[in-house]
Amino acid sequence: MDAARTRVLIVNADTREAGRLRGVLEGTEAQAMSGHLFRVECVTSLTDAAEQLTRDDITIVLLDLALLPADNLETCGQIRALAPDALLLVLAEAGDEARARAALQCGAHDFLLKGDTDARWLARTVGHALERRAAARALRFSETRFRAISDASPLGIVVTDAQGLCTYTNDAYQSMSGLDARHVAGRHWSCFIHPDDRARVQLEVAAVLQSAKTFSGEMRLLQRDGEVVWARMHAAWMTDDGAPQGCVQTVEDITDRKKAENALLQAEEALFDERERAQVTLNSIGDAVIATDSQGRVSYLNQVAESMTGWSAPEALCRPLSEIFAVIDGTSRVVATNPAERAIAENRRVGLAMDCLLVRRDGVELPIEDSAAPIHDRRGRVTGAVIVFHDVSQSRAMAIRMAYMAQHDFLTGLPNRALLTERLAQAIGQAARHHKQVALLFIDLDFFKRINDSLGHAVGDQLLQCVAERLIGCVRATDSVCRQGGDEFVILLAEIEQPQDAAGVADKIHQAFLEPQQVGGHTLQITLSVGISVYPDDGNTAEAMMRNADIAMYHAKAQGRNNCQFFTPEMNERAVQRLLIEGGLRRALGNQEFRLHYQPQINLASGAVTGAEALLRWRTPDHGLVSPTQFVPIAEECGLIVPIGQWVLREACRQIRAWQDRGLCVVPVAVNISVVELRRPGFAESVARILYETGVPPHLLELELTETRLMQDAESSMSVLRSLKSIGVKLVMDDFGTGYSSLSYLRRFPFDVLKIDQSFIHDLDSEDGDAGIVGAIIGMATHLRQKVVAEGVETEQQLALLRIRQCDAVQGHLVGRPMEADGFAGLLAGGMPAR
Structure with a gap:
């Protein structure tokens, strides 16, 4: 029975009043009015009350307000602290209601006026207080349960007031927003949404909630550290008699799902791109491509295959390959073995036999080359085959053409x-x-x-x-x-x-x-x-x-x-000799086998040395001295005359410079120039460069050109001769009289010297000699203001006749044989006696 009774502690210094209250509560009327059985205990001081509360499980405390200091009601809070689950009711005198209300602020649950403490009123007040405590306990339990459920939920939960300010958020939402409850409370729910999504979501939520519907939508949340969280939100209004009092939102973190969707989308895009790329590639290549399933039915044709077979892809799909890809042997005209069937059966790459013809849908035959390979699934099983082939009509025609070419x-x-x-x-x-x-x-x-x-x-x-x-x-x-x-x-x-x-x-x-x-x-x-x-x-x-x-x-x-x-065999001997000379010439420059000898030219009037001709000599280590008549024509034919001629020019100029450096009175030196050299592009520039690099005055260099060769292309020769003349070198026409130059060309050529060919000089002193021709040449040269040199003078009689005809200068063994540079230097230093 005691366990079922509600225990009440009366704290009142007035023991009689305390006893009366006890009697009222333990009476049957109070029990009937409140529905509770009470067990009442009384103490007269706060100290006793604190001890009692510590020791016993008290449900209700009736505290006389008179025991509390007038200026300090903290005792109410202390009692509440000692019995936090007990109901604290304060008994106050009439007129002391203000102090009683202050006691409520300090921890009391309610107050009673001492004049209203009859059985009915006291029992009803205590009963109501117990009911309120039960309701408060139920509410706290409900809130606790709600928080436990909310915090256990993987969904974020946000509760806002009517203005949209957050009044509650669970742990899941705080994790999504990256903020704790202190930073979330009192802030508008939309401030956590990504700025790019915020305006849209606000409009959508307002539109839906105004129509009394539940909102559902996706958005991004922006955390304090900048991290973005994808979320799906559901929202519904809390109403009171139809008036909105707030909003409840559930927020689901769908970041992983979004990532998966994005990855899937990217994979789909990549797959599409890959398929598109494969399609474009297959349609761009020059080869035809046909794919089949394992039963040999066509599953794919590219555009080239459509063109070559005459079948469109929609028409060809699922048809037997032999119907679309009809191939025959070009020689026997029998149907060729299907390469796709072999590729599938043998699970390997196979090629079509040579000379096969593709019979197009319209009957046209095309020579083709192809190969087939099996198609495998991820387990390695053969699921079909692909055939790649191309038209070889052009390549075969090209091969025939190339063989002909x-x-x-x-x-x-x-x-x-x-x-x-x-x-x-x-x-x-x-x-x-x-x-x-x-x-x-x-x-x-x-x-x-x-x-x-x-x-x-x-x-x-x-x-x-x-x-x-x-x-x-x-x-x-x-x-x-x-x-x-x-x-x-x-x-x-x-x-x-x-x-x-x-x-x-x-x-x-x-x-x-x-x-x-x-x-x-x-x-x-x-x-x-x-x-x-x-x-x-x-x-x-x-x-x-x-x-x-x-x-x-x-x-x-x-x-x-x-x-x-x-x-004839003799020709072969000469050919062999020619090859030997050509081979020797190719190494002669590198081996320094060439030498220049200088043959003096003597003025007939004074007897002084007035010039010299540089004559090329080639002394080989195996065959000794080789005549210029043997090797110069060969050098011209094989093109070696150009580097040899450049060496002669440079060496002659170098020697002229050396004689000048010794203080000798240097005379002009003539160098023979081949027509091959003359017609070489840039010849005049190369002469000017050599003169500049060796420091030789141009007037000390004479270039000799053979009349016969010069006249083979007189017009182009004239252009080069004028360029050489502009440099300042002297020009000599060698072997004059043996060619076919007309007087008009001779007048136009800018020559300074004519050399009478030695064939005329040899017969000069004979009875039927060429004295008249020599005289005519000298007279013509005098008229053209050109100097005349007679070469090949070997007898005193020839010399005398030339002097009579007033030839300017002579050259030959009689007046001076070709000599090396040192010998000619001695001649320049010592002079030569006049003849």
């Missing part, structure tokens, strides 16, 4: 050297079996370079084409006319009976070219030099016959051109 000359269409060698070897083999002979004619156009240089390469090419046509017209259908290269042609005469047959063809060729050629508006007279070698006498291999015919052709050129020469 490899064996034929691109300009004339004639067989080239490679095909000639092959045919010559076959002809030799056939002639050996049939006991026949084979002739090879090497043909070179005379002075073709002059035509090329003067009229241009276009005219030169047309001329070569015309020559090819005329040569073809001079031989049998079984013979071969080939172009060796440049202006050289070769004719192969298969199975002739005797060498005279080859001579007859050569004569026929010369006769065919007697008629001038009409090329590019020009009338050109062409002559040919022909060399002939005959199997088996002149060689039993293709290489030997070609080499010997070439040697014979060069011999024909040496014999004055426009003739035909058969090969």
Whole structure:
């Protein structure tokens, strides 16, 4: 029974009043009114009350306000602290209500006026107080439970007032916002939304909540440290009689989901890009591509495959590959093995047989090359095949064309050297079996370079084409006319009976070219030099016959051109000698095998040395001294005359400078210049550079040019001569009288000196000599104000006759042999007696 009673502690100094209150509460009327059974205990002091509260479980405390100090009501708080779960009711006298209300501020739950403490009123007041405490406990429990649920929820929860200010947030939301409850409370819920999303979300929430609907939407939250959190929010109004009192929001962190969605989107974009790239690539490549499933049904065609097969992709899909990709053997015309079936069955890459034809949908046949490979899934199982193929019509035509071009000359269409060698070897083999002979004619156009240089390469090419046509017209259908290269042609005469047959063809060729050629508006007279070698006498291999015919052709050129020469062993000896000289020339400059000798020129009037000619000498370590007549023409032919000529110019100038440095009275030195050098671009500039680098005055250098070579292209030669003249060097026409220069050209050429060719001087003292010609040359030179030098003077009578005809100067063994630089220096220092 005691356990079921509500324990009450009355704290009152007035024991009689305390007893009355006790009686009231323990009475049946109070129990009936309150619904509680009370067990009442009384104490008369606060100290006793504190002790009692510490010891017993008191539910209600009735405290007489009179026990509390008038200016200090803190005792109420102390009692509450001792019994935090007890109801503290204060008993006050009538008129002391203000102090009673102050007690409420200090911890009391309610107050009673002592005049209202009858059984009914006291019981009702205590009952109401107990009910309020129970309700408060229930509310606290509800709040505690709500907070526990809220804090345990993975969703963020935000409670706002009607103005949108936060009144509550759970741990999950604080984690999302990056703020604790202190920083969140009292702030508007939208301030945590990312600035880029804030205005949108505010408008959406306002629009939805005004229509009494629940809001749902996605947004970004911006944490204090700048971290962005993606969230999905649900919001609903809390109302009281329809009036909004606040809002409850649940916020879900969807950052991971967004990341996953973004990753998925990126993967989808990447997959789309990859598929698009693959599609564009497959449609951009030149090859056709067809894919099949494991059953051989078409699953894909690119645009090239559509074009080549004649099937569009929608039409071809799911059809058997053999229907779309119909392939036959180009030779047997039977259906070719399906490469995709083999690739699937054998699980390996396979290729189509050679010479296969794709039969297009419209029946057109295309030569193709292809390969097929299996397609695997991620487990490595074969799921289909892909065929890649392309049209090889052009490449095969190109291969045929390339094979033809490899064996034929691109300009004339004639067989080239490679095909000639092959045919010559076959002809030799056939002639050996049939006991026949084979002739090879090497043909070179005379002075073709002059035509090329003067009229241009276009005219030169047309001329070569015309020559090819005329040569073809001079031989049998079984013979071969080939172009060796440049202006050289070769004719192969298969199975002739005797060498005279080859001579007859050569004569026929010369006769065919007697008629001038009409090329590019020009009338050109062409002559040919022909060399002939005959199997088996002149060689039993293709290489030997070609080499010997070439040697014979060069011999024909040496014999004055426009003739035909058969090969002889002596020609071979000369050719070998020529090769030795050419090889020696190529190393002579590096080995310093060249020397200059100087032959004096004597003034006939004074007898003094007035000039010298620098003469090139070549002394080889193996063969000794080689005559210039032997090596200079070879140097001109192989192009070595240019570096050799540059060395001669520089060495002569260097020597002139050395004589000057010794204080000698230096005379002009003449250097022979080849026409090949003269026509080389920049020749005049190279002469000026050498003079500048060696420090030689230009008037001490004379350049000698042969009349015959000079007149081969008089106009271009004149331009170079004028450039040289402007430098200040002297120009000498060598071997005058042997060429074909007209007086008009001679007058226009800026020469300072004419050298009478020694062939005229040799016969000067004979009865039928050339005295009249020499006199005429001297008279003409005098009229043109040019100095005359007679070269090759060897007798006193020649010297006397030249003096009579008032020749300016002479040169020859009689007056001075060629000597080395030191010897000529002595001559300059000591002088020479007059004659």
